[in-house]
Amino acid sequence: MDEIYVIGHKNPDTDSICSAIVYANLKGYIPVRQGELNKETAFALDYFKVPAPQILESGEGKKLVCVDHNEASQMIENWDNAEIIEVIDHHKINFNYGTPIYFHSEPIGCTGTIIAKQNLEAVKANPVLAGLLLSAILSDTVIFKSPTATEEDKAIATELAKVAGIEDMIAFGIELKTKNADVNGRSIEEIIASDFKDFDFNGKKIGIGQIEVVESAEIESKAKGIIDSLQSLKQSGYEAVFFMATDIMKEGTKLFFVGDPEVVEKAFGVKPENNAIYLPGVMSRKKQIVPNLEKAFG
Amino acid sequence: MDEIYVIGHKNPDTDSICSAIVYANLKGYIPVRQGELNKETAFALDYFKVPAPQILESGEGKKLVCVDHNEASQMIENWDNAEIIEVIDHHKINFNYGTPIYFHSEPIGCTGTIIAKQNLEAVKANPVLAGLLLSAILSDTVIFKSPTATEEDKAIATELAKVAGIEDMIAFGIELKTKNADVNGRSIEEIIASDFKDFDFNGKKIGIGQIEVVESAEIESKAKGIIDSLQSLKQSGYEAVFFMATDIMKEGTKLFFVGDPEVVEKAFGVKPENNAIYLPGVMSRKKQIVPNLEKAFG
Numbered sequence: 001m002d003e004i005y006v007i008g009h010k011n012p013d014t015d016s017i018c019s020a021i022v023y024a025n026l027k028g029y030i031p032v033r034q035g036e037l038n039k040e041t042a043f044a045l046d047y048f049k050v051p052a053p054q055i056l057e058s059g060e061g062k063k064l065v066c067v068d069h070n071e072a073s074q075m076i077e078n079w080d081n082a083e084i085i086e087v088i089d090h091h092k093i094n095f096n097y098g099t100p101i102y103f104h105s106e107p108i109g110c111t112g113t114i115i116a117k118q119n120l121e122a123v124k125a126n127p128v129l130a131g132l133l134l135s136a137i138l139s140d141t142v143i144f145k146s147p148t149a150t151e152e153d154k155a156i157a158t159e160l161a162k163v164a165g166i167e168d169m170i171a172f173g174i175e176l177k178t179k180n181a182d183v184n185g186r187s188i189e190e191i192i193a194s195d196f197k198d199f200d201f202n203g204k205k206i207g208i209g210q211i212e213v214v215e216s217a218e219i220e221s222k223a224k225g226i227i228d229s230l231q232s233l234k235q236s237g238y239e240a241v242f243f244m245a246t247d248i249m250k251e252g253t254k255l256f257f258v259g260d261p262e263v264v265e266k267a268f269g270v271k272p273e274n275n276a277i278y279l280p281g282v283m284s285r286k287k288q289i290v291p292n293l294e295k296a297f298g
Numbered sequence: 299m300d301e302i303y304v305i306g307h308k309n310p311d312t313d314s315i316c317s318a319i320v321y322a323n324l325k326g327y328i329p330v331r332q333g334e335l336n337k338e339t340a341f342a343l344d345y346f347k348v349p350a351p352q353i354l355e356s357g358e359g360k361k362l363v364c365v366d367h368n369e370a371s372q373m374i375e376n377w378d379n380a381e382i383i384e385v386i387d388h389h390k391i392n393f394n395y396g397t398p399i400y401f402h403s404e405p406i407g408c409t410g411t412i413i414a415k416q417n418l419e420a421v422k423a424n425p426v427l428a429g430l431l432l433s434a435i436l437s438d439t440v441i442f443k444s445p446t447a448t449e450e451d452k453a454i455a456t457e458l459a460k461v462a463g464i465e466d467m468i469a470f471g472i473e474l475k476t477k478n479a480d481v482n483g484r485s486i487e488e489i490i491a492s493d494f495k496d497f498d499f500n501g502k503k504i505g506i507g508q509i510e511v512v513e514s515a516e517i518e519s520k521a522k523g524i525i526d527s528l529q530s531l532k533q534s535g536y537e538a539v540f541f542m543a544t545d546i547m548k549e550g551t552k553l554f555f556v557g558d559p560e561v562v563e564k565a566f567g568v569k570p571e572n573n574a575i576y577l578p579g580v581m582s583r584k585k586q587i588v589p590n591l592e593k594a595f596g
Contacts, residue, residue, distance in 0.1 A: 090398055094394045094395075095393055097391050097392075100584065100585070103403040104403075287398070291397050
């Protein structure tokens with residue numbers, strides 16, 4: 001039988017990595033990844049003593065299960081010469097494939113929640129799998145503060161924490177989230193690249209990066225460098241490039257950008273100043289940034 | 299609370315109608331349809347004494363659950379001004395929507411099978427709901443002869459038949475399938491239109507109709523009229539138009555068409571004669587016709 005690979009999106013986050021590892025483990029498939037681990041994910045894998053999946057460079061000729069993504073822009077190189085046998089996701093859907101496949105997506109906070117509830121008995125029997133999915137949920141829902149978070153994410157996470165032996169899951173979540181929030185020793189380019197996604201809005205290529213911090217003063221002090229960095233990214237074929245500096249304690253996002261300020265004003269109803277706007281209450285790229293930009297660029 | 303409507307595809311078949319009725323009943327939603335019932339579906343509703351859903355003319359401003367379809371070409375008018383809250387389907391996926399939603403699709407024979415297994419206890423408690431989903435499965439899988447049919451379709455149908463009080467489900471299936479197969483008193487245009495779907499293959503509009511018959515001599519004797527009818531359909535903006543005359547006993551399809559014969563030869567590896575080819579073993583538009591044509595027109 002051909003091997004089946006479980007893979008998350010480009011610039012993988014903790015959900016993409018942990019969901020791939022757990023689903024592969026449950027099904028006898030092979031977990032793989034598309035890029036480097038971020039610090040938060042590396043911490044989670046280290047905490048539960050699980051090795052990182054191998055990098056898969058190309059989908060050519062492979063059988064793939066795609067977790068935590070469904071859009072071509074998030075897929076592995078040569079995915080169109082792969083056989084996609086299944087998709088499990090929680091993002092908006094932009095998917096076109098020639099034959100019927102198993103495709104399951106829900107509007108909830110984390111792919112890991114879906115995998116946990118669909119395989120609850122198996123996951124509850126394995127503290128390591130439970131711990132990985134707990135990490136994915138705490139990460140993707142920003143410790144349940146993101147507007148994408150649902151009661152179901154919280155209920156499943158609570159069950160998983162018990163199994164994984166995590167007594168205070170909120171404290172564990174904060175420890176997890178601070179790993180990526182640490183901007184010391186990283187260049188602005190590295191910070192922007194570490195969680196950066198491409199989108200195709202009506203034929204226009206748009207890039208949106210995000211960092212979640214526990215205190216936003218330091219990242220906001222780097223505004224000029226951020227704009228310069230977005231400007232040089234834009235020259236590689238983007239219509240516009242965005243960078244979200246999201247303060248998970250204040251629960252708001254400073255959105256830096258290069259591109260047409262009128263489109264940004266149309267999208268969010270706020271007039272930009274110095275290539276940036278502040279959006280109180282905004283924490284989710286998927287739910288609060290992408291839909292607005294897709295409409296405004298449409 | 300806004301009403302939620304459950305709707306199947308254009309030119310609804312028994313799966314689109316029965317899955318909409320059952321899912322709406324289970325969830326407290328309202329079943330609707332996009333067009334006239336075919337004779338087979340009318341027979342099934344009459345058999346289980348269930349009224350036909352109302353026709354919904356426009357999706358404008360409505361909350362929709364789409365069953366048995368996900369492509370824009372199969373959706374209700376003004377679906378882009380509706381709020382799609384859920385999709386349950388078993389076709390290939392070509393779906394683009396701006397926000398995350400609940401989307402579930404499986405590569406099995408019938409949407410009704412998915413609805414039955416996801417709500418098994420509720421469906422088993424209601425002989426009418428069980429009978430409607432049984433009809434959908436027998437219809438869509440061509441009494442389990444279609445290559446889209448799986449063991450799961452058969453197992454679920456067997457359970458549903460017991461609940462619905464159908465002792466011989468195969469005999470019931472044949473009675474059901476003969477209803478649409480009766481070509482007496484119907485014009486060729488009516489026969490082609492009764493199960494006709496539009497597809498968008500790489501920007502080219504392709505139409506594919508199908509009739510399933512228990513004896514193909516009569517429909518094949520109308521070859522000239524069929525080609526003439528496809529020819530006049532083609533003039534309304536199609537790159538090519540196809541009509542499958544599928545013999546469910548012989549398990550093969552005579553595929554009539556107007557359009558480029560070289561593309562058809564490329565798609566099926568058979569040289570057309572008189573605007574037609576015979577494809578032994580071919581019964582499924584979704585699984586055996588659409589993928590080949592999509593590649594050939596791509």
